[in-house]
Amino acid sequence: MIWSQLPQFFVSGLTSGSIYALIALGFGIIHNATGIVNFAQGEFVMLGAMTMISLTQVVGLPLLVAFPLAVLAVMAVGWLMEIGPIRRARSNNILILVMITVGASITMRETAMHIWGKTPRTLPPFSGEEPLVLGNAAILPQTLWILGITLLVVILLGFFFNRTMVGKAMRAVAENRRGAALIGIGVYRMTLLSFVLSGGIGAVAGIIVTPITTMSYSAGVMLALKGFAAAILGGYGSMKGAVLGGLLLGAMESFGAGFVSSAYKDAFAFLILLLVLFIRPAGLFGKEEIKRV
């Protein structure tokens, strides 16, 4: 009976939803600082996982050392992307900057293909493979890692944006670039920081998801699209929206796959994306543009 599988759907929805949430957060952070959509967000995810795979399996570093190193490596990629093509463009034109991120995405993907080849790779789970059975649902230990680490990232980001001066300055830039520049907030530095931060969050997502799926040079594309759909669903640029949009999208996808057919699993994300764009383009938590005249 399909009803008995509900808890299982819920758990797997929450798991992939967490990943989408992290990717959506990455999209949101860069959007808030710059106003652009970073199409290389999925490649950050892929690079994080691939670097982690190399560090643990080729270099042989233990998990606890390799994890932060891989995250730092992708942060460096984000940093290079900003100080290189994005800043060199010397442009405020959104479309130009977005096209640059598309270019960066293709470059990263192809470079990854040459380094790691075309075969999908995977990581061992962080701690064991014995699933926890909870009622009707079997929960893999890795699922707990994913939920826990996502929660930790969300809490840390919340602290950063609401309690620290730099985080508040980033919010200020998102809200009013001119006003922020005029009180001495270096808008360029905030843009740089947003790319570094998004790189780091993307890498975390890639590293924690790889043990339950796999990762290949091109896997970032689909993940980015899902994360993008989640961001739109939650309201593009809203941090709260990104997290809830991600979880909701994961759940809907999982239930959709369970009740209708898993063949359409990916289609659900895009169906939702289209519906949101038709019905409520601002998303669940997005602000409708209201201008006072």
Added chain:
Amino acid sequence: MLRVKNVSAYYGNIQVLRRVTFHVNKGEIVSLIGGNGAGKSTLLNVISGLHPPSAGTIFFERQEIHKLAPDKMVRLGLLQVPEQRQIFNSMTVTENLELGSYSLPKKEQKRMAKSQRQEIYALFPILQERAQQRAGTLSGGEQQMLSIGRALMARPRMLLLDEPSLGLAPLVAQEILEVTCKLRDNGTTVLLVEQNAQTALEICDRAYVLEAGRIVLEGTPHELLANDEVRRAFLGKDYKEKWER
């Protein structure tokens, strides 16, 4: 303190500023008056580093500043309070003020933040009442006060005020001008841009008239108030009055 020399600026193909030259001495309030589209706000944005000049030089004290980014100007102590206020609507009054001190060294931020906020609340008591309210919910006058207060948090040596009385009730506008005088008396130099020549000439030490991107007149308020052109163009007193005299 501030010297602007032969500054020209363009928006696309349109020349907005034509070889503008003027200066502001330490401790002065200097007004820049001019009608809509005379280039007043552009001039301030050029000084603040938001809009690059096509030609000319700008000195702040002895430093050439026309190639610096806006955040560097703030660190030098040159702050603009922009037209339309540009405050952070979704943040509270306190957070807005806190961000005002962003450009100060970290240590000072922590140490001074509270006492400095108190100073600003002393200037604008209404802001203290609204401390936990979101800036977007404030009235126009309160927002203007917050915008000035936020700039003061950076401990400026010179303030560029862009039409601070625009769209405010006369009493509130008066209050803001009084504070401007207070700031000058406490040692802050002020460049006041105004469309409302009457109020600007009341409080300033010297004034310049900007017209179609050029400085066309300069003088003390007394001299300008006596000038027929100024009276006609900015004070709404037309030639008839002269004729019938």
